[in-house]
Amino acid sequence: MTRRCVSPSEAVIQVRGLCNRFGPQVVHENLDLDLYRGEILAVVGGSGSGKSVLLRSIVGLQKPAQGNVRVLGQDLLNLSDKARSQVERRFGVLFQKGALFSSLTITENVALPLIEHAGLSREEAEHLAGIKMALAGLPLSAAHKYPASLSGGMIKRAALARALALDPDILFLDEPTAGLDPIGAGAFDQLILTLRDALGLSVFMVTHDLDTLYTITDRVAVMAQKHVLVADSIDKVAAYKDTWIHEYFHGPRGRSAYAAATHPHEVS
Amino acid sequence: MTMRQLGTRPPQPKPTKLVAMIPSTHLTTSAAKTPGSVSLDTSTNPTQLWIAGDWTLPHYHDLKRQTDELSNGFGAATQVDMSQLGALDTAGASLLVELLGVQRLRLLAVQAPNLPESSRALMQTIQSALSDYCQPLKDPEVAVGTQLLARIGSAVEVIWDDTLQLLGFIGLILQTFVTTMLRPKRWRTTSVIAHIEQIGLDAAPIVALLTFMVGAVVAFLGATVLKAFGATIFTVDLIGFSFLREFAVLLTAILLAGRTASAFTAQIGSMKANEELDALRTLGLSPTEMLVLPRVLALLISLPMLTFLAMICGIVGGGMVCSLSLGISPAMFLSLMQADIGVQHFLVGIVKAPIFAFFIAAIGCLEGFKVEGSAESVGAHTTSSVVQSIFVVIVLDALAALFFMEIGW
Structure with a gap:
């Protein structure tokens, strides 16, 4: 596996001093985090540690109480609507539950951004949508179905196809492999790796899947005590002295995922 | 080249x-x-x-x-x-x-x-x-004539299925009602009262305002037409008869069909979409008992009360026009009503209220159960529940009018 060496100057996302609170409940306090160009960064943390809120703050769906978030060198919250839309086209976001438009078929879901933003005709857009769906591993039979009649794994794939529709620079994935069977999850990991290498994507991922962490991530950021405790390569993070991190990486699941990643032959 | x-x-x-x-x-x-x-x-x-x-x-x-x-x-x-x-x-x-x-x-x-x-x-x-992937094939085109016939056929089938389902659902509600009535421990009083507040109390201002204005309009209309015969005094009878027998209950029922049937469908429909109904069933609880019965009972209680309010407001609206533009004082208005209009007209109106209420609630809840997991489906069934319940209310009202005419009330 090749891990990219990236220099800190190429940060596509810079989060500085981020604070988020909901009423009296403080979710983030002085949170700093960078995503470098071309890397796959995974954010892990206990339930309720504010991983999804962080993702929402970065894509501009959540207005932070303090601090700033720069994406591709621009502060999303201070941009005009038009400029913001330009930047947002360079995101692909895969929401936790897919968030497919329930009144459109899968093909129409994927073709929508192509028609609206890339100015393709409906026919071209649906042709290209078919290719994205094939890339995401959707079977042919799903193309003209509505999201309500698809399984959870299929919805994830369709949502990935839609996130990739405009060939984004940054891909945001919120628990991409949750709800997928192990074979599907493994294929999903490989797909993201291939797309990253081929397209130079930067991937920001919230995940709990230890296999994903060990197989495809370049860096892991651990969220605890309202900020990023440590963000480094997985070996260094696993060796970090903290009870939660120790239990996370050296519990039975962590150990087996580590064994699977380091000795793939024995496992297969 | x-x-x-x-x-x-x-x-x-x-x-x-x-x-x-x-x-x-x-x-x-x-x-x-x-x-x-x-x-x-x-x-x-x-x-x-x-x-x-x-x-x-x-x-x-x-x-x-x-x-x-x-x-x-x-x-x-x-x-x-x-x-x-x-x-x-x-x-x-x-x-x-x-x-x-x-x-x-x-x-x-x-x-x-x-x-x-x-x-x-x-x-x-x-x-x-x-x-291992080629472009998906689309369904072959069918001739317009065939499509038309197919759509007519499926529409007829849908109407027939809907009617059967509604009758079955009404049976289910009645059965659940009887079994629950026998066991007071399973009465969901809190839920019924909460729904009465939403359905009845919250709708009272709009029902009152609406019927007041319709009462005034009917009085004006009556006064204009009856003037030609020198019979403006009968405006009082017109208002009394129309509001006690028809307008109050019909206007209230239509208003609640729009306001409450849609709310029932949307509430139960989003619960269905969120698998909450399935969760209830797996916990061994009956959605009919927990969700439908309180709503039906609440509407059964609220609609007659609102109808009574509507009758009063309609008559007050008409009475105001009478006293302002026809010179019929409120005291005279009331004594004329007392002399001319028997109590059976009030009964004809109020007895229809619970029947309408039952159908509105049943249709609203049933459409909620038919929702299929998408936002669009919630919208489609909400529309359908409003249309169906207004339709049923008007049809039942016409049948009731025939019935009461035949028995001479």
Whole structure:
């Protein structure tokens, strides 16, 4: 596996001093985090540690109480609507539950951004949508179905196809492999790796899947005590002295995922 | 023929290396420098296929046209030159895969050694994804006449199924009602009272205002028509009869069909979409008992009370017009009503209220149960529940009018 060496100057996302609170409940306090160009960064943390809120703050769906978030060198919250839309086209976001438009078929879901933003005709857009769906591993039979009649794994794939529709620079994935069977999850990991290498994507991922962490991530950021405790390569993070991190990486699941990643032959 | 130039401009020398260093997608959005192009040079032997520029989404339309013109236009021996290929994204790569085909893609490593590894990997990925995937077939077109007949047929079938379902659901409600009545421990009083507040109390102002104004309008209308006969005094009878027998209950029922039936459908429908109904069932609880019965009972109690309010407000509205424009004082208005209008007219009106209430609640809840998991389905069934309940209310009212006329009330 090749891990990219990236220099800190190429940060596509810079989060500085981020604070988020909901009423009296403080979710983030002085949170700093960078995503470098071309890397796959995974954010892990206990339930309720504010991983999804962080993702929402970065894509501009959540207005932070303090601090700033720069994406591709621009502060999303201070941009005009038009400029913001330009930047947002360079995101692909895969929401936790897919968030497919329930009144459109899968093909129409994927073709929508192509028609609206890339100015393709409906026919071209649906042709290209078919290719994205094939890339995401959707079977042919799903193309003209509505999201309500698809399984959870299929919805994830369709949502990935839609996130990739405009060939984004940054891909945001919120628990991409949750709800997928192990074979599907493994294929999903490989797909993201291939797309990253081929397209130079930067991937920001919230995940709990230890296999994903060990197989495809370049860096892991651990969220605890309202900020990023440590963000480094997985070996260094696993060796970090903290009870939660120790239990996370050296519990039975962590150990087996580590064994699977380091000795793939024995496992297969 | 020498060189068939299909691109927008001839292949230009380089900037291959420069482009290769920058991640390709960086160029896709920032107004890519060289539009992609493909051209076939038949002057050389073997023929040469030039692929140059940025093959990215912004140029997709042009590139698609060019590749469509070229498809099958070159033989197997054609050499492919991709040394001037700029940025490449999935859109462009998919076009290249379709243009070159499986055989040539395998030879790319030999034929185009300058091609960055990442671009080759991208094309391989797309090729392997597409290999067991072709464009989905759409359903064949059916003749318009056949479609028309099919739609009429399915609409009739839907009406028949809906009627059967409604009758079955009414039976289920009655059965649940009887079994629950026998066990006071299972009465959900809190839920019923909460619904009465939402359905009855919250709707009282709008019902009062609406019927007050309709009462005033009816009085004006009556006064205008009856003036010609010198019988303006009968305006009082007109208002009394119309509001006690028909208008109060009908207006209230229609208002609640719009306000409450839709709310029931949306509430139960989103619970269905969220699998909450399934969760209730797996916990061994009956959705009919927990969700439907309290709503039906609440509407059964609220609608007669609102109808009574509507009667009073309609009569007050009419009475006000009478006293202001016809010179019939409120005291005289009341004594005329007392003399002319028997209590059976009030009973004719109020007895319809619980029947309407039962049907509105049953239709609202049943449509909620029919929702199928999507936001659009919630919308469609909400519309359907309002339309159906208004329809049922008016049909029942017409039947009741015939019935009461026949028995001479």
